[in-house]
Amino acid sequence: MERRKVGRGNDEGIVNAPAGFGYGREAGDTETEMPSTLDEKLKEAIVGELKRQAADRPQTLSVSDTPDLYVNGKIDLDALIMVVAGSVAGGP
Numbered sequence: 001m002e003r004r005k006v007g008r009g010n011d012e013g014i015v016n017a018p019a020g021f022g023y024g025r026e027a028g029d030t031e032t033e034m035p036s037t038l039d040e041k042l043k044e045a046i047v048g049e050l051k052r053q054a055a056d057r058p059q060t061l062s063v064s065d066t067p068d069l070y071v072n073g074k075i076d077l078d079a080l081i082m083v084v085a086g087s088v089a090g091g092p
Contacts, residue, residue, distance in 0.1 A: 038088070045087035049080050 047065055053076055054063040061073035 041087045042084060045083050046080065049083040050075065053079065 047063075047069060050061075050063045050069075050071055051065075054061045054073075057074075061071070061075065063072075064070045
């Protein structure tokens with residue numbers, strides 16, 4: 001599957017569709033899309049929450065994101081899920 005940009009006017013989004021499926025595009029159009037704004041929001045939410053947890057509990061969690069993300073320790077998964085859900089829903 002490839003990532004394809006679909007939509008009308010300002011109402012655009014990204015869907016996963018089989019190559020050549022033609023959903024929202026002419027069949028055979030293989031234009032791929034850069035990571036969406038949603039992808040960036042999710043990444044920022046996840047990394048931000050992991051860093052917050054590491055700052056609150058440095059003895060149990062360490063996070064390094066230069067240049068790749070390295071996480072070592074115990075993660076509060078419930079807090080991480082709430083932050084991710086909030087970022088998808090448009091929360092703070």
